[in-house]
Amino acid sequence: MPIKRPPINSPSFFIGKGDGNDLISFGSGQPDLPPPNQIFKILPKFKDFKYGLIQGQLRLREELAKQYPRSNPNQFLITNGASEAITLVFRFLANKGKRVLLPRPYYYSYPHNAKYANLDVNYYDLVNGKIDLDNFKKNMVGCCAVMINSPSNPTGSIQEIPVLREIEKITQEQGMYIVSDEVYKDLIYERENYFFKGSHVITINSFSKTFAMCGLRVGYLYSTDQEVLDTCITYKTHLSMNTNILGQEMAYAALKAPKSYTQKQVAIWKKRRNLIYQGLVDLGLDLQKPEGAFYVFPKFENSSRVVNDLFYDYRMITYDGTWFGSPGRVRFSYALDVSKIKEGLRRLEAYMKKRGLR
Amino acid sequence: MPIKRPPINSPSFFIGKGDGNDLISFGSGQPDLPPPNQIFKILPKFKDFKYGLIQGQLRLREELAKQYPRSNPNQFLITNGASEAITLVFRFLANKGKRVLLPRPYYYSYPHNAKYANLDVNYYDLVNGKIDLDNFKKNMVGCCAVMINSPSNPTGSIQEIPVLREIEKITQEQGMYIVSDEVYKDLIYERENYFFKGSHVITINSFSKTFAMCGLRVGYLYSTDQEVLDTCITYKTHLSMNTNILGQEMAYAALKAPKSYTQKQVAIWKKRRNLIYQGLVDLGLDLQKPEGAFYVFPKFENSSRVVNDLFYDYRMITYDGTWFGSPGRVRFSYALDVSKIKEGLRRLEAYMKKRGLR
Numbered sequence: 274m275p276i277k278r279p280p281i282n283s284p285s286f287f288i289g290k291g292d293g294n295d296l297i298s299f300g301s302g303q304p305d306l307p308p309p310n311q312i313f314k315i316l317p318k319f320k321d322f323k324y325g326l327i328q329g330q331l332r333l334r335e336e337l338a339k340q341y342p343r344s345n346p347n348q349f350l351i352t353n354g355a356s357e358a359i360t361l362v363f364r365f366l367a368n369k370g371k372r373v374l375l376p377r378p379y380y381y382s383y384p385h386n387a388k389y390a391n392l393d394v395n396y397y398d399l400v401n402g403k404i405d406l407d408n409f410k411k412n413m414v415g416c417c418a419v420m421i422n423s424p425s426n427p428t429g430s431i432q433e434i435p436v437l438r439e440i441e442k443i444t445q446e447q448g449m450y451i452v453s454d455e456v457y458k459d460l461i462y463e464r465e466n467y468f469f470k471g472s473h474v475i476t477i478n479s480f481s482k483t484f485a486m487c488g489l490r491v492g493y494l495y496s497t498d499q500e501v502l503d504t505c506i507t508y509k510t511h512l513s514m515n516t517n518i519l520g521q522e523m524a525y526a527a528l529k530a531p532k533s534y535t536q537k538q539v540a541i542w543k544k545r546r547n548l549i550y551q552g553l554v555d556l557g558l559d560l561q562k563p564e565g566a567f568y569v570f571p572k573f574e575n576s577s578r579v580v581n582d583l584f585y586d587y588r589m590i591t592y593d594g595t596w597f598g599s600p601g602r603v604r605f606s607y608a609l610d611v612s613k614i615k616e617g618l619r620r621l622e623a624y625m626k627k628r629g630l631r
Numbered sequence: 632m633p634i635k636r637p638p639i640n641s642p643s644f645f646i647g648k649g650d651g652n653d654l655i656s657f658g659s660g661q662p663d664l665p666p667p668n669q670i671f672k673i674l675p676k677f678k679d680f681k682y683g684l685i686q687g688q689l690r691l692r693e694e695l696a697k698q699y700p701r702s703n704p705n706q707f708l709i710t711n712g713a714s715e716a717i718t719l720v721f722r723f724l725a726n727k728g729k730r731v732l733l734p735r736p737y738y739y740s741y742p743h744n745a746k747y748a749n750l751d752v753n754y755y756d757l758v759n760g761k762i763d764l765d766n767f768k769k770n771m772v773g774c775c776a777v778m779i780n781s782p783s784n785p786t787g788s789i790q791e792i793p794v795l796r797e798i799e800k801i802t803q804e805q806g807m808y809i810v811s812d813e814v815y816k817d818l819i820y821e822r823e824n825y826f827f828k829g830s831h832v833i834t835i836n837s838f839s840k841t842f843a844m845c846g847l848r849v850g851y852l853y854s855t856d857q858e859v860l861d862t863c864i865t866y867k868t869h870l871s872m873n874t875n876i877l878g879q880e881m882a883y884a885a886l887k888a889p890k891s892y893t894q895k896q897v898a899i900w901k902k903r904r905n906l907i908y909q910g911l912v913d914l915g916l917d918l919q920k921p922e923g924a925f926y927v928f929p930k931f932e933n934s935s936r937v938v939n940d941l942f943y944d945y946r947m948i949t950y951d952g953t954w955f956g957s958p959g960r961v962r963f964s965y966a967l968d969v970s971k972i973k974e975g976l977r978r979l980e981a982y983m984k985k986r987g988l989r
Contacts, residue, residue, distance in 0.1 A: 284868075285685065285864070285865065285868055301682060303681055303682055307680065308680050312680075313677065313678065316674040316675060316677055317674060317675040319671065319674055320671065321846060322665065322666050322670075322843055322844055322845065322846050322847065323661055323845055323846050324659055324661055324845045324846050325846050327643065353711055353871040353872075353875075354871055354872055356869065356870060356871050356872055357870060357871045360869070360870050360871075364747065382868070382869040385869040386869055386870075389722065389866070389869070389870075391749070485680055486680055487680065487681055487682045487872075488679055488680050488681045488682050488683050488873060488875075488876040488877075489680065489875055489876065489877060490871065490872060490873065490874070490875045506643070507643065508747070510642075510643050510740070511714065511718070511740040511743040511744055511747070512714060512715060512718050512744075512747075512870075513711040513712060513714050513715045513718075513848065513871070514711075514712055514714055514845075514848060515846060515848065516848070517711075517846075517847055517848050517875040517877070517878045518846040518847065519847060519875070519877055519878065519881075520875045520877065520878070523877075
């Protein structure tokens with residue numbers, strides 16, 4: 274009897290499956306390294322149980338405000354991960370226009386959230402992971418907002434600072450919002466993150482990647498525009514009330530971790546980045562060298578078949594570029610340890626040899 | 632210089648303000664009694680941080696399945712409180728029709744969530760807190776779903792079992808869903824809760840009220856219809872990913888609390904219910920005796936003025952019936968201790984005397 278191979282057609286197929294049992298997961302985009310100790314130390318004394326402020330615990334917002342020049346705690350809204358922040362912001366944008374500009378490839382939730390908010394979508398196609406400004410300007414016509422995701426999931430690219438400055442300027446001139454998804458802002462190998470400035474900027478961020486707290490679901494949005502805040506808080510009141518108060522306490526504790534926590538992590542990501550990048554190059558694959566986040570995004574013909582074959586025949590989880598608007602590529606998250614990356618590369622080599630792909 | 636009195640026009644004005652500082656809160660609907668000890672005992676050993684299943688931790692769903700006859704863990708979806716469950720379900724319903732039937736008075740998030748899901752609304756008006764079946768049947772025409780909330784927020788009423796059975800039957804005959812918000816199911820003074828049965832039933836529940844865990848935001852939906860589950864899980868993937876994994880562990884621990892935990896709480900609620908009900912009757916107010924939840928909903932002319940006066944002049948938080956679709960009534964949550972209830976009644980009496988209302 275043949276083994277059943279239900280086709281894999283979305284990341285949901287894998288989420289929560291993790292690795293182990295000889296399964297190697299290059300799938301889910303979550304750090305395997307532990308969060309800072311600080312977040313667990315607060316647990317034994319925790320005793321709260323009542324509703325918190327919808328906007329988020331004040332002391333967490335105060336701490337965040339220290340990270341953003343000239344900001345204040347009222348300019349932050351704590352959310353159930355960056356995902357909820359995106360949901361709220363898109364819903365807000367639906368009051369402002371009919372269409373948003375998204376990158377392609379994109380984080381797979383963007384188009385879904387746009388659709389749920391009744392927003393139509395234009396795309397700007399990244400060229401080898403980078404924004405083509407002419408293409409960007411052509412496609413932003415008729416949009417009320419543009420979405421930027423640097424470093425990018427799934428490409429691992431960062432955008433050039435002059436390009437970001439130009440976008441900051443032209444969107445302001447044209448009265449468009451910038452929604453900047455910066456959940457990987459602390460995982461950049463090449464330079465510091467660039468913060469957009471201006472009242473037309475809505476920054477989305479998360480504790481999930483910087484502090485390895487994915488399962489605890491704490492994110493936030495930051496804006497200097499009071500209307501953005503007020504509207505999103507109202508929506509959140511009816512959507513989910515406050516974000517889990519204990520998650521927020523843990524996020525607050527995470528912000529007290531020493532700088533060295535992040536620096537050490539970035540050093541580890543960089544080593545892994547180099548390993549997997551070189552490994553894939555050595556296999557003859559076509560890809561860009563990631564500059565941030567923890568993804569590589571090599572080209573593969575018939576990426577859907579590759580993802581299915583690798584899972585069913587080689588016990589490897591990878592994500593089909595199709596899910597990110599980019600068929601013909603496969604996303605590998607390298608948030609796993611060196612020995613597993615090496616074993617994964619060996620399996621990939623075996624698969625490619627078998628299929629005559631190298 | 633006159634004291635500023637910004638008009639109070641939504642519950643958000645109060646949320647998170649709590650009581651203390653001589654302020655007495657009959658506002659927010661959350662237990663003041665502590666959660667079961669069990670939920671805090673697990674904290675010192677907690678070490679997880681990775682994404683969980685979008686659907687919710689398996690062992691929590693297994694435990695829930697024990698509470699629902701003939702159910703299985705795949706029929707549950709764990710959410711960020713009942714609020715998120717309502718959001719997801721309404722969005723699901725928007726694929727099935729254009730209109731839903733809601734009770735009036737209603738929990739204030741219902742119409743907002745309907746609007747966000749692009750659903751139009753019909754209302755059935757409760758008569759002294761009870762469903763009028765003729766009115767219900769008249770208004771259900773053209774709806775794809777009916778919403779039931781028994782025990783009710785804000786009325787504190789429960790619906791009669793024969794009426795619920797009739798609704799169960801006629802909705803099934805007409806191919807409509809029942810969305811049953813049962814977050815107060817364990818806080819009934821008069822009888823056991825009635826569980827709707829059938830593949831057309833979507834039950835929404837929460838750990839917030841039964842286990843005093845409001846701030847931890849764990850709720851769930853239960854349905855035997857696979858399409859409901861699959862669709863809502865997909866939506867949740869893009870809305871918020873998994874529910875906070877630690878909140879879910881705490882919810883799991885709460886389910887291990889002895890039955891006596893709930894019984895003791897209900898006994899306390901009942902004593903307070905009797906106290907505030909009699910106190911309001913003695914003040915000459917017109918109201919129904921609550922049969923569940925922890926709300927009384929007396930009539931007041933110009934309820935908005937009453938709520939503003941009580942807050943600014945008498946340091947009391949109450950909720951305007953207008954926010955629940957029922958102007959001319961004021962909601963008092965009696966989730967606070969007896970001495971505060973008594974003091975609140977004294978202040979209310981002073982206010983009513985001053986205004987010549989008694």
